[in-house]
Amino acid sequence: MTLTSTRPAGAEPDADPPPLGTSRRRGRRPGPADLALLAIAAIFCIPLAWVVLASFDTEASLAVAWPAQPGLDNYAAVLNPETTFRPMWNSVLLCGGATLVTVVCAVLAAYPLSRYRSRAARPFLLTIVFATGLPITAIMIPVYALFVQVNLVDSMPAAVLFLATSALPYAIFLTKGFMDGVPIEIEEAAWTDGATTLRTLWEIVLPLMRPGVAVVAIFTLVQTWGNFFVPFMLLLSPDKLPAAVSLFTFSSQYGQVAYGQLAAFSILYSAPVVILYLMLGRRLGSGFTAAGGLKA
Amino acid sequence: MSADVSADTGTGRAPVRRRSRRRTLLRGGPLVPAVVLLVLFLAGPVVYSVYLAFTNRALRGEGSDVTSFVGLSNFTDALTSPDFWNSAGLTLVFTVVSAIIGQNLLGLTLALLMRRASRPVSAVTGVIVVGAWILPEVVVGYLWYTFLAGDGSLNALLGLVGLPDQELLTALPIIAVSFANIWRGTAFTMLVYTAALAEIPEEIEEAARIDGAGPVQRFFELTLPLIRRAVATNLMLITLQTLSVFGLIYVMTAGGPGTSSQTLPLFMYEQAFSYGRLGYGTAVALLLLLIGGIASLGYLRLLAKEDV
Numbered sequence: 366m367t368l369t370s371t372r373p374a375g376a377e378p379d380a381d382p383p384p385l386g387t388s389r390r391r392g393r394r395p396g397p398a399d400l401a402l403l404a405i406a407a408i409f410c411i412p413l414a415w416v417v418l419a420s421f422d423t424e425a426s427l428a429v430a431w432p433a434q435p436g437l438d439n440y441a442a443v444l445n446p447e448t449t450f451r452p453m454w455n456s457v458l459l460c461g462g463a464t465l466v467t468v469v470c471a472v473l474a475a476y477p478l479s480r481y482r483s484r485a486a487r488p489f490l491l492t493i494v495f496a497t498g499l500p501i502t503a504i505m506i507p508v509y510a511l512f513v514q515v516n517l518v519d520s521m522p523a524a525v526l527f528l529a530t531s532a533l534p535y536a537i538f539l540t541k542g543f544m545d546g547v548p549i550e551i552e553e554a555a556w557t558d559g560a561t562t563l564r565t566l567w568e569i570v571l572p573l574m575r576p577g578v579a580v581v582a583i584f585t586l587v588q589t590w591g592n593f594f595v596p597f598m599l600l601l602s603p604d605k606l607p608a609a610v611s612l613f614t615f616s617s618q619y620g621q622v623a624y625g626q627l628a629a630f631s632i633l634y635s636a637p638v639v640i641l642y643l644m645l646g647r648r649l650g651s652g653f654t655a656a657g658g659l660k661a
Numbered sequence: 662m663s664a665d666v667s668a669d670t671g672t673g674r675a676p677v678r679r680r681s682r683r684r685t686l687l688r689g690g691p692l693v694p695a696v697v698l699l700v701l702f703l704a705g706p707v708v709y710s711v712y713l714a715f716t717n718r719a720l721r722g723e724g725s726d727v728t729s730f731v732g733l734s735n736f737t738d739a740l741t742s743p744d745f746w747n748s749a750g751l752t753l754v755f756t757v758v759s760a761i762i763g764q765n766l767l768g769l770t771l772a773l774l775m776r777r778a779s780r781p782v783s784a785v786t787g788v789i790v791v792g793a794w795i796l797p798e799v800v801v802g803y804l805w806y807t808f809l810a811g812d813g814s815l816n817a818l819l820g821l822v823g824l825p826d827q828e829l830l831t832a833l834p835i836i837a838v839s840f841a842n843i844w845r846g847t848a849f850t851m852l853v854y855t856a857a858l859a860e861i862p863e864e865i866e867e868a869a870r871i872d873g874a875g876p877v878q879r880f881f882e883l884t885l886p887l888i889r890r891a892v893a894t895n896l897m898l899i900t901l902q903t904l905s906v907f908g909l910i911y912v913m914t915a916g917g918p919g920t921s922s923q924t925l926p927l928f929m930y931e932q933a934f935s936y937g938r939l940g941y942g943t944a945v946a947l948l949l950l951l952i953g954g955i956a957s958l959g960y961l962r963l964l965a966k967e968d969v
Binding site for chain 1 (some may be wrong): 688691692702706718767771778782789790792799807812813897898901912927942943947
């Protein structure tokens with residue numbers, strides 16, 4: 366278990382893997398590997414076809430079908446404060462807030478862990494690594510019981526802080542990796558000039574690791590945006606529920622399920638993370654694979 | 662003074678001991694917000710769950726007004742309950758089928774194919790597979806519900822080619838949710854293995870090829886031993902992730918029909934909230950953690966043994 370030897374790519378602006386030499390010849394005929402990959406990719410797309418087609422089909426059923434009269438009626442039907450805007454805004458508050466808290470705490474915590482060698486640093490980092498493996502599902506009942514005790518159930522700030530904490534161990538680990546990639550020499554000059562830790566961090570280190578911070582932030586946002594169990598347990602009032610939970614209650618709310626509207630709302634709810642993913646693209650993968658370097 | 666600010670200064674030397682302690686505190690300062698959050702919201706609940714699991718705390722009825730210690734009875738209740746063992750067995754099936762076999766082998770296959778495929782094809786496949794992981798859990802649950810439902814897409818497609826209908830969601834729901842979990846989780850394994858394979862020097866493979874080793878032999882005798890650490894790490898991480906899947910199964914089957922897809926997280930949720938037995942639900946959660954811990958230790962031992 367080495368904690369320091371692997372550093373996720375992405376601290377440097379160009380995170381593309383080095384060319385792999387002979388195994389990747391460009392401009393040749395598609396080989397069996399290409400065909401096999403395309404076949405797997407096609408199979409992966411099949412379940413997606415329904416949600417896309419049904420969202421444009423007012424008569425959508427469970428089975429995938431080309432819309433008889435394609436139109437935006439389903440979107441028009443769900444684009445109202447009750448169904449879409451309020452749950453989405455709650456998601457922004459909950460997940461955006463959690464991401465902000467996570468990133469700020471992770472950057473602050475990563476600084477001493479990355480910059481100073483201390484006897485406490487290694488046990489602390491090991492604890493963080495173990496905490497990344499802790500299944501949050503398994504502690505939700507005690508968390509709920511605790512929140513009942515201190516009257517925090519259905520409190521948005523408490524849910525934000527809990528969600529932030531659940532993402533924090535991995536965020537600290539990732540951020541420390543990115544920070545290790547920033548050379549220390551420039552800071553040493555700033556220190557001798559008498560700059561405080563926070564100023565050095567803000568003015569020198571952060572600008573140099575902006576791509577890394579973006580990976581951590583987007584990674585955290587994607588994880589929290591999709592999280593269902595935490596808001597499902599900790600938030601109760603309908604006007605506080607984020608899109609993850611309101612999508613779940615969608616079918617029960619309207620009795621007869623309007624599948625077209627369900628599909629349209631699914632697409633609206635997924636859109637932000639899909640767009641972020643396409644923006645960050647390959648670099649998000651590097652945040653991801655850092656987990657492989659974690660204990661490898 | 663310059664030595665004091667360099668990163669490699671370890672503990673302070675004797676004359677500056679007091680100053681160095683102050684400095685340690687100052688330096689540790691930025692850790693405070695993270696530590697406070699982790700202690701309050703992560704360590705706190707873990708410690709509290711150990712207490713809760715030995716009580717009869719309940720949402721209503723006995724144990725809701727006065728909580729009392731009940732010793733090990735929550736654990737003995739669980740370990741003697743056929744419903745618990747049903748859930749434990751289903752959790753095992755779900756983890757083995759969807760993580761250890763499904764995600765692991767499909768992810769490895771994808772990573773190996775990507776090494777041989779052309780760059781645009783691997784890029785497109787990568788975007789699609791990772792896209793499935795990006796989608797929110799509840800959306801994936803609905804996608805696979807509509808895909809596998811009796812009058813859903815898969816049966817429509819099977820009908821087109823003249824094959825009989827499948828009834829996975831009612832007949833073998835645990836397999837149905839396993840498929841959904843493979844679809845959703847394979848990206849992780851694929852990326853981990855892609856990174857591990859990229860570390861293998863080209864020359865080694867080339868040498869083996871020249872020595873006349875076939876592709877199968879090269880894989881088992883060369884590639885696999887070289888990425889074994891990534892394999893063990895990956896197996897540990899996907900096992901922990903899969904053990905705690907809740908939303909996906911809850912949306913697709915809600916644990917049913919009956920309890921035929923009720924894995925431990927759903928069982929624990931039902932006990933705690935449908936029946937209000939918080940203490941009992943927490944005991945089950947601790948058993949789930951224990952299973953995860955044992956599995957992790959197993960994978961770590963696998964690593965340690967192979968390193969000798």
